[in-house]
Amino acid sequence: MRLDDTDRRLLRQFMAEPTLTTADLAMRAGVTEATCWRRLERLRKGGVLTGQQAVIDxxxxxxxxxxxxxxxxxxxxxxxxxxxxxxxxxxxxxxxxxxxxxxxxxxxxxxxxxxxxxxxxxxxxxxxxxxxxxxxxxxxxxxxxxxxxxxx
Known part of the structure; x- marks a missing residue:
């Protein structure tokens, strides 16, 4: 799957703080909420995002x-x-x-x-x-x- 700058911005923000809401993630990445949601869905379907997990110390x-x-x-x-x-x-x-x-x-x-x-x-x-x-x-x-x- 090819990533563009928008995908990379979304992924950087998502990795930094995976608990962000779609609205907050969109704002930090500089895209609309709808664009953010569509991009995340495309990344999930493409196998780039495979889930979220809790990190326990x-x-x-x-x-x-x-x-x-x-x-x-x-x-x-x-x-x-x-x-x-x-x-x-x-x-x-x-x-x-x-x-x-x-x-x-x-x-x-x-x-x-x-x-x-x-x-x-x-x-x-x-x-x-x-x-x-x-x-x-x-x-x-x-x-x-x-x-x-x-x-x-």
């Missing part, structure tokens, strides 16, 4: 530990990826699952209340995942930049 809810786990899987079983991912989806503390090409096959982003809780999750839920050949753990210290938007 899980640290504010008492989850103080975040760990990125990188897995290399034993790929001698052709079902290794599917079985690993299906099992990882069942771990409630897993926030994110990503797959890769290269030395690392899968990355899980895991949260825990504290280090003791993380150790319990690691022993009871992570190490029991199928087809693990190697694990690398990276403790999250700080978020420097979050890529919630794209440069428009």
């Amino acid at each position: 899980w640290r504010a809810l008492g989850w103080a530990v975040e760990v990125s786990l990188r897995f290399t899987l034993d790929k001698t079983d052709p079902r290794a990826f599917d079985e690993f991912i299906a099992a990882a989806r069942e771990v409630p503390e897993v926030l994110e699952i990503q797959t890769f090409l290269g030395r690392v096959d899968v990355r899980l982003n895991v949260i825990a209340r504290d280090m003791a809780h993380y150790q319990q999750i690691y022993r009871d839920r992570i190490l029991t995942l199928p087809h693990i050949s190697d694990i690398e753990s990276l403790m999250h210290l700080a978020e420097i930049k979050r890529g919630d938007g794209v440069p428009l």
Whole structure:
């Protein structure tokens, strides 16, 4: 889908403050409310806008530990990826699952209340995942930049 300057202005304003009403978004983007609504509908139908979501600060809810786990899987079983991912989806503390090409096959982003809780999750839920050949753990210290938007 091709975007023009009006689409980009709308998307920039929408990314900055997704809770704006159509009227406020139109005003900030310098278009009429009707134009704004039509453009947003076109962007939705074109697959550019796929939804809205709440961003919850899980640290504010008492989850103080975040760990990125990188897995290399034993790929001698052709079902290794599917079985690993299906099992990882069942771990409630897993926030994110990503797959890769290269030395690392899968990355899980895991949260825990504290280090003791993380150790319990690691022993009871992570190490029991199928087809693990190697694990690398990276403790999250700080978020420097979050890529919630794209440069428009």
